[in-house]
Amino acid sequence: MIDYILIPLVLVMFASAISVIFIKDLIVAVIVTAVVDLITVVLFFFLQAPDVAITQASIVVGLTTFIFVVAIMRTTRKEEE
Amino acid sequence: MRHIFALIVVGTLGLGLFYTLSHIPFGKGLSEVSKYYVENAIDKNDPHAGATNIVTDIVVLYRGFDTLGEVTVLFLAATGLSVFFFGLKKKEYTCEPSLIVKRGTGIIFPFILLLGVYIFVHGHLTPGGGFPGGVIIATGVLLIYLCCRDYKAPHSLFKVIEGSMGTLFVIVGLIGLIVGGSFLFNFLGAGKTGELVSAGIIPILYIVIGLKVGAELSGLVKDTMEDV
Numbered sequence: 049m050i051d052y053i054l055i056p057l058v059l060v061m062f063a064s065a066i067s068v069i070f071i072k073d074l075i076v077a078v079i080v081t082a083v084v085d086l087i088t089v090v091l092f093f094f095l096q097a098p099d100v101a102i103t104q105a106s107i108v109v110g111l112t113t114f115i116f117v118v119a120i121m122r123t124t125r126k127e128e129e
Numbered sequence: 130m131r132h133i134f135a136l137i138v139v140g141t142l143g144l145g146l147f148y149t150l151s152h153i154p155f156g157k158g159l160s161e162v163s164k165y166y167v168e169n170a171i172d173k174n175d176p177h178a179g180a181t182n183i184v185t186d187i188v189v190l191y192r193g194f195d196t197l198g199e200v201t202v203l204f205l206a207a208t209g210l211s212v213f214f215f216g217l218k219k220k221e222y223t224c225e226p227s228l229i230v231k232r233g234t235g236i237i238f239p240f241i242l243l244l245g246v247y248i249f250v251h252g253h254l255t256p257g258g259g260f261p262g263g264v265i266i267a268t269g270v271l272l273i274y275l276c277c278r279d280y281k282a283p284h285s286l287f288k289v290i291e292g293s294m295g296t297l298f299v300i301v302g303l304i305g306l307i308v309g310g311s312f313l314f315n316f317l318g319a320g321k322t323g324e325l326v327s328a329g330i331i332p333i334l335y336i337v338i339g340l341k342v343g344a345e346l347s348g349l350v351k352d353t354m355e356d357v
Contacts, residue, residue: 099184099185099256099257102248102257102261103257103260103261106261106268107260110268111267111346114271114350114353118353122353
C-alpha cells in the first residue's frame, strides 16, 4: 500500500533532480531543488526518523532555500547572457 | 575533452561511493558501541539515560561535546555568511507584499514561534530538539521580514541571548565535570521517564541550544534581509 505513495514520489524526486541541471533560470532551479528536499522529508518520515525529517524540513527546505534565493538576488544574475 | 574528463572523475567517485556503501552491512547486527547504547540507554539506573528515545540520549548525553562543536560551527558559518553579504548592495523591491502575505503572517507568526518553543522544550519527549526548534523560530522572523519591509529586528538582543546561552551551555558542562567527573555529566539524574521535568540536563541543554540557534539564525536572517 505504502509503495503506491512512495514510488510516484521517488519518481518525481528523480525527475526534479535531473531537471535542475537543465533549468536556465537560477531561482526556478533553487525551487526545484527544494522540491527534491521536500520529498526527502517524506522518505525520512517513512524510514521512522521523524527527528531527521523535522530537521530536514526546517533547515534544508526552509533556510537553505532562503539563503540561496537571497544570494542570487543580491549578486548579479548572469544566466540571461 | 573537458567533458570526458569530468565524466571519468564523476564515474570514478560514484563507483567508489557505491563500492564502499554496498559493503556496509546495514541493519545486520549491532556494532560494539551500538550494543552498549541499546543496553544502557534504556536502563534507568544509568545516569546517562532518561529520554523517551535512545537517539536523544545518544545525541545529548553521550555525545553532548559534539553538540558544543556543532554550535560553534554554526556560529562560524553564520559569521562567514554575514561577512559575505556585508558589502553587497541591497536589491530594491519593485512591488509590495500582497494582502494575503501580510494578513497571513499576522495570524500564523505566533503559532510558528509556539511550535519552535514546543519542539525544543519537549526535546526529550518527542522527536526534534534544540536545532530544529531554533530554525523554526528563525523562519518565523524571516516571515516577518517578508511581510514588513521596514521591520528592524533587535540586533543587540539577539547577540545577548546568543552569547549568554553559549556561556550557559559550557557552565552546565563544567558543573557536570565538577560533580560527576566528566564534561556534561547528567548531574540531575534520570527522573521519571515521560514527564516534562525529567531526563536530567537534556531539557536544560535543549532549551539553551534552541534559544542560541534561534537567536543566531534570526541574526543571520536580519543581516541578509537588511542593509547592514
